[in-house]
Amino acid sequence: MNRAPSLDRASASPAERYLSASENLLGIVQQQLPNISQAADWFAETILAGRMVHAFGSGHSRILIEELWPRYGSFPGFNPIVELSLTFHNLVVGANGQRQAMFLENVPGLAERILRNFDLSTQDTALVCSSSGCNVVPIEMAEQFKRRGVRVVAVVSQSHSDASATKHAGGLKLADVADLVLDTGAPAGDAMVHVDNLDTPVAPGSTIGGCLLINCMKAEVAARLSAAGQPPKVLSAGCTVGAERAVELFESAYDEHAHRLAKLYESVGPSI
Template identity: 70%
Template sequence: MKPAEQYLTKSREILDKVAAQQSRIEQVADQFAKTILAGKMVHVFGSGHSRMMTEEMWPRYGSFPGFNPIVELSLSFHNLVIGANGQRQAMFLENVSGLADRILRNYDLTEEDSALVISSSGCNVVPIEMAEVFQKRGVKVVGLISRDHSEPSSSKREDGKKLQDFSDIVLDTGAPLGDAMVNIEGLDTPVAPGSTVGGCLIINSIKAEVAQRLTDAGHPPKVLSSAAIVGSERAVELFESAYDEHAHRIAKYYEQVGKA
């Protein structure tokens, strides 16, 4: 089988693994819709390459307000690779205890909020502590991991706990141990990771389910839409109103920060 065929075959297997989680995806959508309908936000966090999942949720075409993408550049700014702001520093900081608490110190969280924390391994300190702090502050946490990779892997926390230990619901990207899915003859290490495929499938499945729940409740979301579909005037209207709604929602999380 050619390398591209291997990857596509493995990706189809991931699609099946995601489809098998339909009931849990619907459970997550129930929770997230409840949060958004209450005027609150679903906080989405991923460090390293898991940052891509936060941006897949919002803001992009086909997405809508109600999600707060927490992207910490010190943990996810990879394009320089080496030197200042390089990958070595990001990977180091990803396992610095206490950083998660500093990040969430910026928000006045409520028990009506929800959180989605993404970490393929579920073993790095910052994502684990993000989930832990969310739970301590009464926020329901959904963890998105690769089970086949996480379960045999060792946590970077001294107590051995992983992201799934601080998650009310756990979803699985379906990616294999090590993430990479394609074996090349003559190369002793596999290439082409799969967690992004499974992660994007799950993110957008949740998004679609939440959109239906909001619409059924009489509050259809303001979806960022292409002018090719809705026309230029309507596209601009949707973008502006969606961004305004995001601003109004997120502003509430700053008003009482630091106050007793």
């Protein structure tokens, strides 16, 4: 295997230092392969049972949820729970701005209101992503899943979480609630590169490490589904499978997603 040349940090450019730090994240993820395999076992069991893996992330953790599904190389079986009020950063200020999103991320009770929309089953599993693991809504989301008998896999930056103070009234962090914890490997504060004449680092790493974790799990789940005789309908590009096959896969995958999602709504709330 070709390895990158050793880096002389004294003379390395900021871009080179970022790439070197990213290589370190790859090693941290690789050390977690047993836990990744365990998460894949749980997720595959859920999908084979006709149920869904619920995936939640607030703030920029939304990126990891969208990496999971739907995009090229992904498949049905995942329920992306992405609240615009917690994740819509584009306007930055003004109506729907970032200040409001950061405030709402720490409002107690919001997680319960979100999950009130779904009829959950103990056959379900959940993935909750939060770099700090210290904001209220992701922690309460994990708590709400656990109260309903749903196993929870958390994706956090362990270093960042350890260095941060939780905003949860009970003093819990996401890692305290989850059944299984995966570490993106990103440092405290997330940013990985120091540059001259700037007292704060730049260029975060949690998305790199998080997407590595997400796609490792995705590949492992696909292998388990295929081995069980239920190969997934993978969203695929026309340049690889042909235009007609690509359309067929997209339509069938979206239909399967709709059918799985329908089960989450059919028995919501008390019987009428």
